[in-house]
Amino acid sequence: MNDQERQVISDIFRRLEQVANQPRDPEAERFIADKLREQPYAPYAMAQAVYVQEQALAKLQAENEHLRAELDQASRRPQAGGFLSSIFGGGSRPPGPA
Incomplete structure (x- = not known):
């Protein structure tokens, strides 16, 4: 058993001790x-099963936080024009030669 497993x-x-007096x-x-x-x-x-579940939950939580951060970042990016925006002057395109 390594230190992480022991922890x-x-x-x-420790969590079990907190519920010891509950009905x-x-x-x-x-x-x-x-x-x-x-x-x-x-x-x-x-205990092994709970350990594996704890590790899986921690990994999923980290992935969830990462995806939320990506979503938040993507929602802050300026929106590009739609399908017809280049025809009607919307959207962003690099300037052509003068």
């Missing part, structure tokens, strides 16, 4: 406890 796992458990469904809690007794390796596998 992500620590963050997961829980007793039936669901018993069912989960039964499953954990049947599959004692489950917390490890679940």
Whole structure:
């Protein structure tokens, strides 16, 4: 395990501590406890799954922010003329020879 993985796992458990005192469904809690007794390796596998999901979400969030920045930048560019704008004097074209 590297430092980044350790940090992500620590963050997961830190968030779990924040919800420790929230009300829980007793039936669901018993069912989960039964499953954990049947599959004692489950917390490890679940931590791996959460880690992968956290990394995927972080990557998607970064991509989303990048695309939003591109969209914002594109919306600030001056609009070129439309299909018929060169015929009717609109749009931008380089000046021809005099």
